[in-house]
Amino acid sequence: MSTDDELERIREQKRKELQERAEAETQAASSPDEPIPIENSAHFQETLQDHDRVLVDFYADWCGPCQMLAPVLDRIAAETSGTIAKVDTEALPQLAQQYGVRGLPTLILFEHGEPAKQLVGMQEESTLRNLFV
Incomplete structure (x- = not known):
């Protein structure tokens, strides 16, 4: 696996984690x-x-x-x-x-x-x- 592929995989994982955290915070704030x-x-x-x-x-x-x-x-x-x-x-x-x-x-x-x-x-x-x- 190339360095660019690895960096893209890490970026995608971080985006997903941030999105899940934001959704959880929104849900917690609304309830x-x-x-x-x-x-x-x-x-x-x-x-x-x-x-x-x-x-x-x-x-x-x-x-x-x-x-x-x-x-x-x-x-x-x-x-x-x-x-x-x-x-x-x-x-x-x-x-x-x-x-x-x-x-x-x-x-x-x-x-x-x-x-x-x-x-x-x-x-x-x-x-x-x-x-x-």
């Missing part, structure tokens, strides 16, 4: 490492616009299953490229009503700002992780 606490309706809409796929946890502090689900959602947010948002139904009842939330916890997966799937009650971690694959 928070922890759930986003929703402050109001405008913040909710902004979150849906900023992220292609968002799993929204409609919860209440007094809800036992919601408390059990919280650490699972924290892990998923930290370990996957998924975006998780949390809506306190006591503080934002209009959002819960708007999306037909009747039981807690209710998880709604939004894709490109539109509801795509709804899950009610405690869910297996693997089920929730699969929503982001």
Whole structure:
């Protein structure tokens, strides 16, 4: 193998490594490492616009299953490229009503700002992780 061929191979490998690193950084920047606490309706809409796929946890502090689900959602947010948002139904009842939330916890997966799937009650971690694959 000639020196020119070897240099070209090394350049191509470096380009590929740089591109992969840039893609990883872009993905990490676009996906928070922890759930986003929703402050109001405008913040909710902004979150849906900023992220292609968002799993929204409609919860209440007094809800036992919601408390059990919280650490699972924290892990998923930290370990996957998924975006998780949390809506306190006591503080934002209009959002819960708007999306037909009747039981807690209710998880709604939004894709490109539109509801795509709804899950009610405690869910297996693997089920929730699969929503982001």
